Amino acid sequence: MKAAVLEAYNQPLVIRNVPDPEPGRHGAVVKVEANGICRSDWHAWCEHWPGFLTLPHVLGHEITGIVESVGPEVTKFKPGQRVVVPFSGGDGHCVWCQAGLPNLCDNPVVPGFRTWGGFAEYAAVDKADLNLVALPEEVGFVAGAGMGCRFMTAFHALTDRAPVRAGEWVVVYGCGGVGLSAVEIAHALGAQVIGVDIDDAKLELARQIGATAVVNSKAAGDPAEAILDLTGGGAHLSVDALGIAATCRDAIRSLRKRGRHVQIGMTTGEQGGDLPVPIDHIIGNEIQLSGSKGMPPGHYDAMLRMVASGKLDPGRLVSRTVPLEDAGGVLASMGSFDTVGFTVIDRF
Ligand SMILES: [Zn+2]
């Protein structure tokens, strides 16, 4: 099959033929119809997480497609079925999988990172009964690709880790793919949403998908002050969808007393996993801090119903589709943070 192969960090991906994947006894092979290009792919390509990948590697963890083949032990899926592949899969055996939280699995199944992913014509997914999710007919492959990572990550954060209540003020720092997903989802859940970014084009898209107000943090000077003003005392819930020191700190400082902060932006290589947080402010205002990682495949139902009924439309966030050959160029361009919305590979 054809794949875009990561052979060396920070170098163009190499388009070449690689062996077709096999499903394994409990696994499936998915014919990839669409695959989103995510900020995490860029992190991996830049080697922000040393030792994370073994090269050569095939990235791609926002897969939608059609089941091509299944192993003999797979009972819930068969060839021809439309599916989305969550990046946060599990082995089905550990205590976290047993508790229904494969996103926290001790031995995670993560196509695109731990195994080869969707920058290719086909991708293998282990423990398919647990780790595949049926994609409703109403949802197109390109629209659905973000549900493998960015869109579902935002949904899990805002419905499970820091649930949004109707009428609340929600502020989202960083209007990249996962941040815009959070804006759209928080709006659909009945919140009044404020998007914060340094890029007016991203803020404009945030407005189009439901933000009540937007703040350009470069122009605002202190964006947290602007949020306190706009909300009459601070947001109920803040989301840092970027993962740098400034956005994390300002997001927390944008909260009212007893506010909740949820962190979904991963740090870049510069921060190496650590961000300073305003601890005295957190104590003095009884702020709650949560992390959120992917979404358990078993929790997809509510999100898929909202998508199928049109209340949510991840397709609105897709700004561009590209052929596989262009995936490497898109990755290389992400260092300047000027891609707006989702870019999705849809030709293989
Ligand atoms: Zn597990």
Ligand SMILES: [Zn+2]
């Ligand atoms: Zn991702």
